[in-house]
Structure formats: C-alpha cells, structure tokens
Amino acid sequence: MSRSGIKHRARKLSRNRYWQSAAGIALTFLIAGATWLYSAEPTAAPDMNTAMAVQIQHNDKPWTEHDSRFSNFVDDLRAGKVSEAVTGNDHLYVTLKDGERYAIVDQLGLAARQTYDFVARYTTPRFQFSELKERPSAAFSAGYAIDMAMRLLIIGVVLSVAWPMLWGFVTSHLKRKKKSKITFDDVIGCGEAKQALLDIAAAQRHPERFSSLGARAPRGVLLTGLPGTGKTHLAKALAAECGVNFIAATGSDFSSMFYGVGIIKVRNLFRQARRKAPCIILIDEIDGIGKRASEPRMGETEQNRIVNQFLTEMDGFNGAEGVLVIGATNLAESLDPALRREGRFDRTIAVALPTLEDRKGLLSLYLSKLKKVGEMDIDRLAGTCMGLTPAAIASLVNQAAIFAAREHASSIEERHVIDAIETNRIGEQPSGITPFTEQERLCIAVHEAGHALTAARLKIGKVDKVTILPRGQALGVTLVIPTEDKRLHRKSELENRIVMLLAGRAAEKMYFNEVSSGASSDLQEATKIALSMVSGLGMGPNKDLATLSVMREAGIEVEPGKTLDQVNTLLREQEAVCDALLEEHRDVMDFIVDRLLMEETINGTEVYAALGMNVRSLHAHDAQGLEQAAAYTGS
Template identity: 30%
Template sequence: MMEFLKKLWPKKTNKETKKTVKNNGIPREVLDKLPPGVKIRKIEIGPSQILRGVVTMLVIYWVISLLQPLIGDSVAKVSLSEALAAIKENRTEEVVVMDNEILVKLKDSGKTLVVSKETSTSMAEIIQREGIDVSKIKFRVENRSGWKMLGDIFNLFLTVGVPILFILWFFNRQTGQGGAGGMFGFGKSTAKLFVKGKQNLKFTDVAGVEEAKKDLEEVVDFLKNPEKYHKIGARAPKGVLLVGPSGVGKTLLAKAVAGEANVPFYAMAGSEFMEMLVGVGASRVRDLFATAKKAGKAIIFIDEIDAIGRVRGGLDGGHGEREQTLNQILVEMDGFEANTAVVVLAATNRGDLLDPALMRPGRFDRRVILEMPDLPARIEILKIHARGKPFNKTVEWEKVARRTVGFSGADIENMLNESAIKVARENRSEITMADIEDSALKVKLGSEKRRDQSEEDKKMTAYHEAGHAVVNYVEGLDPVTRVSIISRGMALGYTLVPPKRDEIHQTKSKLIKQMAMAMGGRAAEEIVFNDITTGASSDISQATRIARDMVVEWGMGELGPVNFGPQIDLNDWGKVWMEPSKVSDQMQSRVDEEIKKIVNAAFERAKEIIKKNRKKLDELAKMLVEKESLDEKEFEKLMKG
C-alpha cells in the first residue's frame, strides 16, 4: 500500500522543483508584466491528479470509519417510547426533527438519542398525544433530503465508483507500458522509431546474405536518391519480404537498414498489433501508416509478420480480429489510396503460411529467401563475430567454417560467445581451437553432463557409439570428427559426423549408407551383448524417416516414382485442399511393407559390417571406456592401424 501511495505522491527534489517553476508553460511576456511580488502557480489537472483526489477521499473515509467506534458512545439508537420518556422527564436540551429521524439531545450526559419515524408523521402531534406541553420543548426542524442524497451518492461512489476507477487505473497502467498511450491509446501504434545514428549496425556488419543485402541496399538508395530512379521511370518497391529459417539474419538485416537509411524507420512485431479489444489491430495499422506518411519517406519493419498475415479462412476456420488487421495492411500497402512514400519491410520464418494477397506484386514486390550460410559465408560471419575477441594464432577460420556446416549465423555468434565465456571463466587470455570445438558441441548438443554410470552402462554406450562410427567409416561417409560416451543434452553419447561440404542433392546410395550408419548402434548391441537397449530409439526414428521419404516423397522404392503422400496445396483464394484418398488401402499396405523392407535391409547391412570389423569395434569401445572421448585424429589412427 505504501509503495502505491509513494507512486501517487512522488517526492520532488529541489532540482526538479526549480525545473518545474522554470518550465511552467507561461509566456515570458506575461510574467514580465506582473506586479512585483505577484506569483503565478500552475495547477495541472489530469488523470493522475484526479486519482490522487479519489485516493485522498478514500483514505479520509477509511479514517472516519476507523474512528467511528471510538465516538459511538455519544450517539445511541433508541425506541420512540424511550425518547418520549426523556422528554416527559424534562431531560432534553433540544429536539431536532428531520424527514424520517428525530435527534433528542440530553442535557446532563450530552448524549444524543436517535429515533426513527415515518416521514409523514408529525413529531408535535406525537408529543401532544402523550400529554406533553409542546411549548416547553425546544424544537428545530432540518431539511436533510439534499444532504441525504449527497450521502447516498457518496456511498455509491465509494462502493462502486472507486473500484471501477482503480480497475481503469490499473488497466491504463498495464496497457500504457506497451507504449500505446494507455487506456485511451489502444488504437495507437506501438512501433519504435529509429533515426540515423541511433542504430549502430551497418550493412558492413552483416555477412553471408549478399543477395538480400543487395536488394535492401537498393531500397535504401532509392529513398536517399529518388531522382536517379525517377529519371528511368522506376518506382520504389512497396515491400520487401525476408523469408528464411530462424537465425539466418532477417532481423539483423532490418537493423542494418535502420542504421543505413536516412529516413525514419518504424519497427514493430506482428504480435503487437493484436490486443484483447476487437478492432485494435486495424486501428494500429492505420495509425502506423499515417505516422509514417507524415514523415514523408519512411520504412516500416514488421517482424514475424506471420502472426497477422496468415491465410484467411483455411483449415483453422479463420480469426476475425487477425483477418481484419490483415485486410487493413493490404489496403494500406496497395489499396484505393496510392502509397508511394512508405516502404514495408517484413520478416518471417513461415512464408508458407502467408496469405496470397499479401504476397502479390504491388504489396511485397520483392521476396528475398535467406538460407543457411555456405562455407564462404560462414567464414565471413566468423570474422565479423570474432571482432573484439582475443583468439590464439592457431585458430584456422576455414577449418572452423568447415566444422560448422548446418550452423546459422546466430549459432555461429552463440558459439564464439560461449567460447569467450569459457575462457573468461577459466581466467585465460586467449580463445583456442579446442574452446571453439567445445562450444560448437554445446550449441548443437547441449552442455556436457558427467553422469554416474555403472561399468556395464558405460560399456553398452561405448559399443553403441562405436557401432555408429565403424559403419560410418566403412561406408565411406563424411569423416567422424568426435566419438564420445559423455552425456550431452538428452543423449548418453554421440558420434559427430558433420558434412565435409554443403550438399544440395542426396543420392539414393548415400541415403542407404546413412540408414546403415544410423542402425550401426543397434547392430553392435545385438552382436556383442545378444540383447538390445532403448538407446537406439532416435536412430530407428531417423532411419524410418529416411526410408519413408524415399518411398513416399522421392520415388526411390520398388513401387516406382509415385508420390504416395497426402496431396496438399493452396489455391489463389487461400483455401487449403487435401486429397489423401488417392492412395488405396492396398497400396498403403504395400508402401508400409516397402518402408519396412528398406529399414530391415539397412539393419542387416550394418550387422554385416560390424561382424566383419569386430576387432576394430572392440578396440574402439575399449578406448572409449578408458578415455570417454576420441577426436578425429585418434579415431582415424585406430581404424587405419
């Protein structure tokens, strides 16, 4: 309660008081004409001041309520007969008659007796009926109907109005934190404004997405030098949509645009348009575009636009508020009123969910697809994120880039940051190659966990991982960079086989080898222990997934090049249609049999390799039990020895 009151009546320092007096908003010419000694005090009445007054009244009411029992002895409610008896005995000083109450003030005790009566009944008539001389009594009549009405209104205000005001204040405070202007600013945009110089990122700080940078640099240049393009008859792109998986640099590119653009840059998340009140989303869209248009030339960035730009209708039955917000965006971007000054930049990792009307030219003229960085891109990203960090001279960035196939830009940044944290924790001055390797494992697999395992469990895990590694080596797949029986994340052990290079296509022969490698752990368990464990669950899932895709999606099975999956598509109206019934029950059964056949063949292939290389398997498992982890050189030496 005290904290609440402190917020209502904050203490002002002398500095703040002087500033308030100095900046009271009164024109200087008015102050100069005032007579000497005359001062003007500025009184502001706003929601905060009104709330303070209400709380003050409430506190006074509570104080009176608390003091009421202490003064309650001077006032007593009695029956009419008791009051008449006091009047007969001449113990009264004064009788005050009101609408439906009589106050009888006693002489000696100073006590006041309160008697209820009917409004239409005269007190004088009652006293006369009792045989009392009215002329000897001091009467006073008060009309309290107005005061009673005010009292009733005050009580109603305290019981109903104050809670409502408190709820409105609390609601206003919560919504005001979002920057929308509070309760009465629901329809206002919550976009954050960035001007040149506020954002330190530049295009030179972004690497690995050269095509996207080129598209965005053109947009920024168009806004800076429109005459150069107008001479050729070109118009500015109305929208640029960045689509790609998480961590590839969509938001980073937007920050770079904010740092480069010489025009106002308004940033807002798609989820910020939606609110609990209906119609707020569309209102915020209108306000956002109106604000941007007032600035002349501007860029609007909507992050995670799929929150409001999803297909209307479809399988989910639609969402009225979201669709209303989307419709308003469509109109603002390319509606009846021409829009030539505002460029919309949006980002999403679910481009497949966006409404076709949002994707058409005239709204998002450019769709930039961002993918996982390739080898040259990873080298450039590593160099950018290595700035300001002390690395040992032995660190080879090309080797690190080859090691990080499948890493996004965010993964690479996180990896180097984890390396720096590790070095700082150990009070060292340089980041080594081993630190980077350990951080790469931490980013992808999780932190290392030293579990208390029995010798039997260690042996089973060692043979399981050795089975994967041996099959992978014999099949001639990508080199094994590390084999370990140290737990990371949910795995008891792991065999790390990063791709040597970025691959676009997968051949059938390589997929079969990958399935055999996945089943290598289960094959080793069965051959060595004549038993199997639950540790192969993820391996079986991986092999089954590859086999299913080979048969159903890629036409690599004996059933021929036919797609047996459900037929899903979107038409121009955003309607989803599916035709899973094209595959008969008999054909579905054959598909299942084909998948089972491929997985079983991979398992038998793995067992055959394990049997032929049992000696190497035993040696590798023994070394894993002793050392717990082997790197690429140690593994290669053992297999070639």
C-alpha cells in the same frame, strides 16, 4: 540531441500524459454522472389515496409483525375474505374483511404482479388494490450519494492510469529510432539477399530512374529463412543504405485484449510511416498476423479484421510515397495468400545459411569483440561450424568466453571455442550423474562404435569425436561434422545416412544378440528419412512418383498401410547392408570398443587409422542440416 532538446521533449511528453489523464478522468465523470441521473429513482410523492396506504406510510408494524405466505393470500382471495391490499416497500400488505392484517415479503415484486393480474380479470374488482411509492429517506439518499461518489472516485483514478497506458499500447511500436546505424558492411554473408536488397535501395535513393521508364518501385519485401540467419539485420542495413527513416514492429504488436485496438495500431503504423516518408517499415515475425479464416470463430474475427486492414493499407499507397514494407518470418506459409501476392510483397528473398568464407568472417568479427584472445585457427573453426547460423556462431563465441572465465584462464584459447562448438552440437557434459555399470559402459561403447565405423567407412562427413560420456540428453555421442555445403542429396547418400543411424542398434545385436532402448532416437531419425524418400522424393522400393502431401491437399484418401510397408522395406534393406558392413569390419569394431572402454573419449583420427583411411583425403557425401548430421546418440 542537445540537453535542452531532451528537456523540451521530456516536458512535452509530461504534458501529453497530463492531458491524457485529465481527459480520462473527465470522460469517467461524464459517463458515470449521466448513468447516475438516468438510473436514479424518481422522487414522485407516494400514492396515498386510501386510509390503509396513509397508515402504512406512518407505521406498517400492524402488518409486518404478522408475516404470511402468498399461498395463504390466494386462499383468502378465493374465499372472498380480502378487503384491501397495498404493495410497496418490498411487501404486499393485506387487510381482511374481519380486520385481520398481515404482510407478505415481496422483494422481487412477483406477488404484486400476480395480484395485479388477478384484479385485472374482473370488471368490478373484488377488493381494493393500490401501490405505495415511498420517497427515499434522507439517510438513504445520503448513503446513495456517498456510494456513487466513491465509485466515481475509484473509476476516475483507475482510468487516469489506464488511459495513458492504453494509448501507449496503441502507439508504442511507432516510437522507434529514426535512423538505422547498421550497414551492409556490418552484415556478413547473405550475398544473394544483399544483392536483391541493393536493387531495392537503388529504387529508394533514385526513384527517378524507375519513374522515367514507367517502372514502379516495390511496395513490400518478404525475407524468409531459418531463425538467426540475419533477416532483421538486413532490414536495418537496408534502411541505413537508403538513408531513410526506419520503423520496427512485430506481428504480435497488433494483437490486443481490447477489441478494435489491433486495427487502430495498423492504421497508426502506416499513417506514421507516411509522415516520415521516405520510410521503411520492418515487421519482424510477420507470421504472427496469421491467416484469415473463412468461417471465423469468436476469437478469429478480430484477426480477420487486422489482416484485412493490412491488405487495405498496402494497397492504399504507392511506391512514389517512399514507403517500403519489409516482412521477416521463419514461417512464410503461415501468411495469408492475399498478403503475399504481387503488388503487396513484390519480392520474396530467401536468407541462406553462411558459407565457409562467411563463417570465417563471422568468427573473426565476434572474436575481435572479446578481450585477451589467443591464437586461433579460423579455417579449422569455420569448417567445424558448418550449418550454424550467424546467431549461433555469435552465441558459441560468447560461450567460449564463459568457459575460459570458468577455468580462470588468462585468455580465450582455441580449445574453449571447440568446447563451445561441441556443446552447441551435442550438449554440455552433465555433472552429478549416477556412474554406469560395466555392462552399460560396454553397451554404450558398442553402440557408438557402430555409428563411428559406418560414418567413417561410408564417408558421411568427418568423424570428429566418439565418447561414451553423457552429453546433453545422450548417454554417448558420435560427433560427425559435415565437410561441405550441399543442397542436393542423391538416393545413395540418404541410404548411407539410414545405414549409419541403424548401425548402433545393429552393433548391439551383433555383440549381444539383442537390442537396447538406446536406439530409439536413431530409429526416429531413420524413419523420417525413409518416409521422406517414399512419400516425397520418389525413392521408395516401389519407385512410386506420386507425392503424398499433394494428394492429401487434393482431398485424395491415401492408405497408410502401403506407405508403411514401403518405409519398413527400405529400412530392412539398409539394415541388411549395415549388418554386412559391421561383420566385414568386426576387428575394427573390437578395436574401437576397447579404446572407448579404456579412454572413454577418442578422436576420430583413430577410427580412420583403424580402417586404413586418410582423413585428409575424405570427400564427404552428405551435409544435411546440422540437427540430423551432428550427433548420434548411444544408449
């Protein structure tokens, strides 16, 4: 945009804010003035039909200097002593037949109301009763006017600031870049998702191909996948590929502390998209909109209305208008089922983790953005990064640069990247911790040796490093890296994983005839796998095929005791396999323990050498998620 265009836009925004502020102030004074006139006291003349009222109007001291209680007034009424009573000025003035005078404080008007009820019971009143309506004094009128003027001024100033802010909250998410500069060439990996989005891009660029066949272009696309897999980048690349405008919002943008503002935001979003058509709307973290509740509580009513407005808007336009809605979420099950149906979100595209070739491209891309990078073995690094998302790879490359700067290195070397990968997997080595005792070092070494031996012997990934130094929250770590991408896992592979998780505890029991608290996280992970095998995969000891989650959804009560028995049986069976494996290789265990006590950190090749195995010929039998396979903590 030219300089003159920028100045023109700035003047236009300034004028808009000026008129919004002026409208807020005018609205404030209009409402406050009407309220003032409506609530002001009438200026009718006081009722002075009696001599007593006239005297009170001029001087009420003869009554107010004798305060009394309402109970005394009631006693005087019953005795027939009351001659006249006048209410007004927050008092009930009483004159007795013998000339005695007194006043009762009556700020709430309760005494006057009960006196009136007493008089109304009798056709012929026993005493004279009247009401004194006093005209406000000049001082009171002036004070009241000044007070109201100050209130109007304060409210006007507040609204003059709040009104533009409120209007900005309603429309802020619409003020986005018109064009996206990210293309599919900038998005590495996500091959299947790219191909599906390219079909959609063709429908946006050449709608006549579809209309000539009677086909309808999709209205919405839902991108799902793990955090950091590139869903937002894919949506921006699709907008650039189609050559259309791009509006970005998030699910939380439609929430507001003001009732009804969320619905206004939804309407404005789609209205703006129609004006900019052809246009792509990206709603990141669309699960923030949530589901509708069948019996909403107070806080859920507005959420139901926002979801309903979305349903209406997505049904309110067709593909010919050139508006496409892309939703990105990590929790697709949190969306309302009516929003996910065909005709609204026609396509659901799963964005998978990057493959080996994708990881090579990502590492090359992010390393090329750094300065002074040394020689790198991209193939080795890409294999070590298995299971990481593109966002995680970008982060660890940046972390490698931080490590190099910490060491005052002249360039970023491969060891810095490896350190960053290990930090990402098992945490950074803490500093300033209390040194371990010899007994604790021995216990941690035995624990980690058990993990390392079983992982290498059962070929569960690649044992890369074993250390008894603390990393993150762990007191010791065995780093096992998956060596291939897998989506299916056999029963034997899952059982081997349980064996490896139980190996640290089993090694402690074999060496010390007791176990320590260091196996708590291992037991938790092993229990999760065993429970999944029993309740969802049909791999339990009893070979039951019923899935517990489906039975719970159907409302069928499931006795947890039977499931717990199967989980315990499965864990006991694998514990026996683990004990036998460690006893068979007791000499290798002793060697690994001695090396750990001597060096504190050893390479995985030493473990394979002690077992007589060639690490290069390994064929891993497991490559589950990195969170489960990367680190196995010790004590």
